[in-house]
Amino acid sequence: DAMVIQNPxxxxxxxxxxxxxxxxxxxxHNVMYWYQQKSSQAPKLLFHYYDKDFNNEADTPxxxxxxxxxxxxxxxxxxxxxxxxxxxxxxxxxxxxxxxNEKLFFGSGTQLSVL
Amino acid sequence: KNEVEQSPQNLTAQEGEFITINCSxxxxxxxxxxxxxxxxxGIVSLFMLSSGKKKHGRLIATINIQEKHSSLHIxxxxxxxxxxxxxxxxxxxxxxxxxFGKGTKLSVIP
Numbered sequence: 001d002a003m004v005i006q007n008p009x010x011x012x013x014x015x016x017x018x019x020x021x022x023x024x025x026x027x028x029h030n031v032m033y034w035y036q037q038k039s040s041q042a043p044k045l046l047f048h049y050y051d052k053d054f055n056n057e058a059d060t061p062x063x064x065x066x067x068x069x070x071x072x073x074x075x076x077x078x079x080x081x082x083x084x085x086x087x088x089x090x091x092x093x094x095x096x097x098x099x100x101n102e103k104l105f106f107g108s109g110t111q112l113s114v115l
Numbered sequence: 116k117n118e119v120e121q122s123p124q125n126l127t128a129q130e131g132e133f134i135t136i137n138c139s140x141x142x143x144x145x146x147x148x149x150x151x152x153x154x155x156x157g158i159v160s161l162f163m164l165s166s167g168k169k170k171h172g173r174l175i176a177t178i179n180i181q182e183k184h185s186s187l188h189i190x191x192x193x194x195x196x197x198x199x200x201x202x203x204x205x206x207x208x209x210x211x212x213x214x215f216g217k218g219t220k221l222s223v224i225p
């Protein structure tokens with residue numbers, strides 16, 4: 001049974017048209033992460049939520065925003081997608097943030113195409 | 116900043132072969148993850164290690180903290196093992212950031 005669910009699996013949007021990707025989890029984990037993975041590159045952390053506390057990575061563009069209305073759901077909003085934002089977007093969760101011994105649980109990802 | 120190096124970058128094996136993928140890192144860590152990513156797919160967490168050795172089915176992961184090195188072994192490889200295997204490290208207690216290796220693309224031929 002999928003524990004971290006991302007929808008949709010594939011998303012196509014137009015240049016400049018806002019798009020929202022969603023992630024839900026049944027694990028009741030405190031921490032949810034959003035990663036961007038471009039073709040043949042390692043995943044790059046965009047931001048994470050620890051409970052309701054939002055933490056933005058320093059180099060995450062302002063074009064990317066996130067919302068976490070409750071423990072189970074987290075959304076990635078791209079306000080004005082550019083061609084360079086085409087990528088796989090991965091959501092992950094972990095029970096806790098610190099300590100170093102937390103296993104990550106990944107969703108299956110949303111492949112975003114920008115036309 | 117931790118540098119994570121994986122080798123080999125690409126690996127082709129015949130079905131049934133024993134496979135080893137290596138990961139080295141430059142700075143002390145609190146945990147190391149081995150991840151699997153199928154083409155066009157999301158990431159599956161295989162192992163998380165902070166010391167010693169773990170085994171799950173045909174997969175074995177080892178880590179040597181002193182040498183800053185980890186290996187992922189696949190015994191009796193199968194075409195369904197074809198995927199990209201990624202090593203990722205978490206540097207230091209309290210750090211939530213993962214540093215990812217570039218991955219090893221494994222192709223297992225029937």
